[in-house]
Amino acid sequence: PFVTAGATLPDLPERTGDYVFLAAFGDDAQAHTMADFALDDLHARTAWVLVSEDHVFTRALAGYFVERLSARGGAVQRTDVYAHDDTDIASQIAALKNLPSMPDVLFVSAMPAEAGMVTKQLREAGIAAPILSGDGFDTPLLIETAGDLARDVYFATHVSLDNPDPTVQDFVGAYTATYGHAPENAFAALGYDAMMLVADAIRRAGSTDATALREALAATQDLDAVTGDIGYERGSRVPRKDVTVMRVQDGRMGFVKTISP
Numbered sequence: 001p002f003v004t005a006g007a008t009l010p011d012l013p014e015r016t017g018d019y020v021f022l023a024a025f026g027d028d029a030q031a032h033t034m035a036d037f038a039l040d041d042l043h044a045r046t047a048w049v050l051v052s053e054d055h056v057f058t059r060a061l062a063g064y065f066v067e068r069l070s071a072r073g074g075a076v077q078r079t080d081v082y083a084h085d086d087t088d089i090a091s092q093i094a095a096l097k098n099l100p101s102m103p104d105v106l107f108v109s110a111m112p113a114e115a116g117m118v119t120k121q122l123r124e125a126g127i128a129a130p131i132l133s134g135d136g137f138d139t140p141l142l143i144e145t146a147g148d149l150a151r152d153v154y155f156a157t158h159v160s161l162d163n164p165d166p167t168v169q170d171f172v173g174a175y176t177a178t179y180g181h182a183p184e185n186a187f188a189a190l191g192y193d194a195m196m197l198v199a200d201a202i203r204r205a206g207s208t209d210a211t212a213l214r215e216a217l218a219a220t221q222d223l224d225a226v227t228g229d230i231g232y233e234r235g236s237r238v239p240r241k242d243v244t245v246m247r248v249q250d251g252r253m254g255f256v257k258t259i260s261p
Contacts, residue, residue, distance in 0.1 A: 001201075001214045005194035006187055008135065009060055013237040019210070021217050023194040023230065025241045027057065029261040030134045030156035031064030033243040034107065036259065037154065039072055042130055044104035046075050048096050050089070050118065051109045053081040061134045062109035077103045084111060089118060093125045107132045116145020123149035130154060138185045143251050153248035158186040158227040160244050160255035171226045186244075189226040196225060 002020045004012070010026030038044040047069060052058040066076050077099055080092040096106075106129050108118050115137045122131065123146065130152045137155035161172055161183055171192060175183045183189065200223055202208055205216035220239075221231040228241045245256040 003194045005190040021237045026238045028064045032068040035068035046103040048103040049079040054084040058109040112139035115142040120146040150248045193225040
């Protein structure tokens with residue numbers, strides 16, 4: 001069996017055989033959550049979408065966002081793309097500014113290395129609309145690159161490490177004691193949860209036999225994990241989990257809410 005900590009492509013298990021399991025929610029869950037958040041919490045009705053075109057993850061995330069926004073009556077005014085190694089998005093920003101009206105929100109589907117660059121250039125261009133994204137924005141690089149320009153940014157991720165829940169804080173404390181610093185983002189917790197999934201399945205199976213372990217993983221229900229309870233619905237190897245929404249304001253990240261997609 002193969003348990004992946006950070007992969008979020010919802011059809012990855014079907015692409016790779018019967019023995020692959022995700023510890024994280026799928027991109028459909030986080031993108032749908034951000035579309036719902038835009039509509040329900042930010043009262044947005046229109047969006048501009050910017051996509052890093054070289055990655056399956058970013059293309060899928062943007063696609064699911066557009067799907068949900070459109071299904072609920074929202075509208076995408078324009079979609080622009082850029083390459084992962086681009087360091088200048090001036091032409092995309094110019095296209096955004098040339099729209100008849102500024103969209104209510106900007107959805108940026110980016111990898112972690114690009115999050116700060118895109119945010120910084122949008123804000124330097126005087127664009128104040130809220131920036132939304134997925135877990136690609138859950139990176140210290142966002143604030144390191146954009147600094148105080150990282151404001152009114154919202155992104156979906158797997159857990160808020162400030163959550164007072166004892167499961168979360170026990171993990172943060174143990175991680176800090178081991179490595180000498182706090183976890184940088186939710187992916188540390190996902191790595192831990194992936195190992196706990198395997199350990200729990202071994203205990204229940206009473207074996208490390210591959211077939212027995214696969215069946216035990218598939219039968220996982222309500223595992224109390226750092227990133228939320230993990231369980232697999234029958235026939236699925238992508239867990240149904242809550243999605244955490246974070247806000248970046250004045251160069252600091254903070255918890256907003258948890259949403260069940």
